[in-house]
Amino acid sequence: MSALPFIRVSNIWQQYGDQVVLEGLSLDIAEGEFCTLVGASGCGKSTFLRLLLGQERPSKGRILLSGTPLADEPDASRGVVFQRYSVFPHLSVLDNVAIGLELPRAPLLGRLLGKAKREAREQAAAMLARVGLGHALDKYPSQLSGGMQQRLAIAQALIMKPRILLLDEPFGALDPGIRKDMHGLLLELWNETRLTVFMVTHDLSEGFSLGTRLLVFDKVRHDPHAPNAFGARITYDIPLNSGRRAAIELLPTHLVDSLQADHQGAQA
Numbered sequence: 001m002s003a004l005p006f007i008r009v010s011n012i013w014q015q016y017g018d019q020v021v022l023e024g025l026s027l028d029i030a031e032g033e034f035c036t037l038v039g040a041s042g043c044g045k046s047t048f049l050r051l052l053l054g055q056e057r058p059s060k061g062r063i064l065l066s067g068t069p070l071a072d073e074p075d076a077s078r079g080v081v082f083q084r085y086s087v088f089p090h091l092s093v094l095d096n097v098a099i100g101l102e103l104p105r106a107p108l109l110g111r112l113l114g115k116a117k118r119e120a121r122e123q124a125a126a127m128l129a130r131v132g133l134g135h136a137l138d139k140y141p142s143q144l145s146g147g148m149q150q151r152l153a154i155a156q157a158l159i160m161k162p163r164i165l166l167l168d169e170p171f172g173a174l175d176p177g178i179r180k181d182m183h184g185l186l187l188e189l190w191n192e193t194r195l196t197v198f199m200v201t202h203d204l205s206e207g208f209s210l211g212t213r214l215l216v217f218d219k220v221r222h223d224p225h226a227p228n229a230f231g232a233r234i235t236y237d238i239p240l241n242s243g244r245r246a247a248i249e250l251l252p253t254h255l256v257d258s259l260q261a262d263h264q265g266a267q268a
């Protein structure tokens, strides 16, 4: 019998009331893959991330992590970064990262004391230096640029040493130059940690250039009399080795055009 994959998504359906959002998603993901997720706005990409995070349970089907059903609640094996509002505004940069180490170890007091506290803060400071925020430990998120806030959010997720990193349009609100810097940082961190990454993006070229695998979400069945009756499926699952990255021409023109129009709409 062959070994189970790191993640197995097995015939997932997700429905809210009478609205089917995802239908019949099945895929196997090896540890260390970097999956980029693209698709029209509202087709269920963030929903899929929430299912992987364990924030929601699918209406049907199941997700196995190393052969075991996903825990009902998010846990430290999965880190998450959103487009905005991932960090705590009332905590300093250092505390934003240190708190992840402190809370689980001191659930009653909420804070560690003495040596344990010093060690947690040293680890947090080292992680912040790694993402380029070593000079900003005492600042508050409102004093940081958008790019710096996303560096902080990434540090906050990585300090917990997750095996899976979920990124929901993490660079969607950033200027192109800053996005490029963030791409470089993310690829460096991924190379160092060999995390399994799932990243939603509206930017098709970002999806092609960062990922090792591009997943396209699309609704293939439509009923004009019942617009909610059908959900999205994964219609393309394209492996992107280094030679095939940026190979947008593999996709049909109408799909590229509609995704790019969506991306431009989102940026306007």
Ligand SMILES: Nc1ncnc2c1ncn2[C@@H]1O[C@H](COP(=O)(O)OP(=O)(O)OP(=O)(O)O)[C@@H](O)[C@H]1O
Binding pocket: 016, 021, 039, 040, 041, 042, 043, 044, 045, 046, 047, 048
């Ligand atoms: N908790 C919920 N209850 C009801 N409907 C929901 C819920 N979560 C998502 N939806 C609906 O599911 C659909 C898919 O939403 P989702 O945010 O996953 O799409 P998306 O592809 O990530 O969109 P975008 O690219 O615009 O971020 C939307 O119609 C949304 O309104």
